[in-house]
Amino acid sequence: MIIAIDGPSGAGKSTLGKMLAKKLRLLYLDTGAMYRAVALAVTKAGLGFEAKEKVADIAEKAKIDLIGEPDALKIFLDGDEVTSEIRTLQIAQAASVVSTNSEVRKVMVRHQREIGNAAPNGCVLEGRDIGSVVFPDADIKFFLTAKPEARARRRYEEDKTRGRVSTYEQTLAEINERDQRDVSRADSPLTIAEDAVVIDTSELDLTEVFEAMLAKISEQRASAA
Numbered sequence: 001m002i003i004a005i006d007g008p009s010g011a012g013k014s015t016l017g018k019m020l021a022k023k024l025r026l027l028y029l030d031t032g033a034m035y036r037a038v039a040l041a042v043t044k045a046g047l048g049f050e051a052k053e054k055v056a057d058i059a060e061k062a063k064i065d066l067i068g069e070p071d072a073l074k075i076f077l078d079g080d081e082v083t084s085e086i087r088t089l090q091i092a093q094a095a096s097v098v099s100t101n102s103e104v105r106k107v108m109v110r111h112q113r114e115i116g117n118a119a120p121n122g123c124v125l126e127g128r129d130i131g132s133v134v135f136p137d138a139d140i141k142f143f144l145t146a147k148p149e150a151r152a153r154r155r156y157e158e159d160k161t162r163g164r165v166s167t168y169e170q171t172l173a174e175i176n177e178r179d180q181r182d183v184s185r186a187d188s189p190l191t192i193a194e195d196a197v198v199i200d201t202s203e204l205d206l207t208e209v210f211e212a213m214l215a216k217i218s219e220q221r222a223s224a225a
Contacts, residue, residue: 001024001026001121001122001123001139001140001221002116002122002123002125002135002137002138002139003020003024003026003122003123003124003125003138003139003140003141003142003217004125004126004130004131004134004135004138004140004141004142004193004196005017005020005124005125005126005127005130005141005142005143005144006126006127006128006129006130006131006132006141006142006143006144006190006192006193006196007128007142007143007144007145007190008128008145008146008151008175008178008179008182008190009151009155009175009178009179009182010146010150010151010152010154010155010175011144011145011146011151011201012144012146012154012201012206012209013126013127013144014030014032014126015206016126016144016206016209016210016213017030017070017124017125017126018070018071018073019070019206019210020124020210020213020214020217021070021123021124022069022070022071023214024121024122024124024217025121026119026121026122026123026124027115027116027119027121027122027123027124028066028070028073028123028124029066029112029115029116029123029124029125029126030066030073030075030126031108031112031125031126031127031130031134032095032126032127033066033073033075033086034064034066034108034111034112035095035098035099035104035108036075036086036087036091036092036094036095037062037064037075037077037082037086038055038058038059038062038064038095038098038104038108039086039091039094039095039097039098040077040082040085040086040091040094041058041059041062041077041078042055042058042094042098043090043091043094045058049094049097049098049101052101052103053103055098055101055103055104056101056103056104056107059098059101059103059104059107059108060107062077062078063076063077063078063079064076064077064111066115070124087162089164089166089174093174096178096181096182097181099128099181099182099185100181100185100186100187102186102187105129105187105188109129109133109134109188112125112130112134113134113135116134116135122139125138128182128188128190129188129189129190129191131143131193131195131196132188132191132192132193133188136193139220139224140197140216140217140220141193141195141196141197142196142197142198142199142213142216143192143193143196143197143198143199144199144201144209145198145199145200145201146200146201146202147202148172148175148176148179149172150201150202150203151175152168152171152172152175153168155171155174155175156168156171159171197213197216199212199213
């Protein structure tokens with residue numbers, strides 16, 4: 001089973017994706033972490049992101065591994081663990097820029113399809129173009145969304161627990177900037193697949209969203225049986 005979860009930054013995709021993968025015993029693939037790993041590789045190479053061909057070459061050659069249980073996933077870049085390194089604000093912003101590179105996206109989509117198709121029991125993938133581009137034939141597609149203010153509050157609280165110094169206003173500005181890049185990029189912009197189940201998480205807690213997603217998955221399995 002392939003489960004695609006798309007949506008803007010801060011809508012709860014990662015947390016809910018991990019919860020579903022653990023519950024259903026599926027592989028969890030954080031596609032955003034893959035782009036962050038590429039951004040880190042480019043940064044370490046001292047390249048500017050405007051050097052698109054060289055950046056794409058780094059993406060092609062980089063060995064990115066995601067190892068471990070969904071809620072304790074470790075990210076490796078060329079054999080070195082970079083789980084913490086890719087979660088900095090600098091790398092998050094760099095990944096957003098890297099993701100606008102069409103050649104990088106081609107490389108990442110190929111890798112994501114290979115990983116998803118190789119998963120013995122199936123895979124939960126979350127990102128911004130999973131249901132529309134990476135796995136358009138996914139068994140079930142979700143699009144999680146929420147008002148920018150709600151997403152900014154969640155992200156701000158998460159950052160505080162990680163020790164990141166920021167403000168709600170700064171976080172909201174970053175969310176809005178990221179949204180603008182995601183919807184306006186020429187290649188694979190953030191979009192809602194026609195057959196996606198859309199869930200607005202603005203006024204819902206994680207448990208409510210999780211139960212709604214499980215119910216839809218059960219319906220899909222019943223109809224396919």
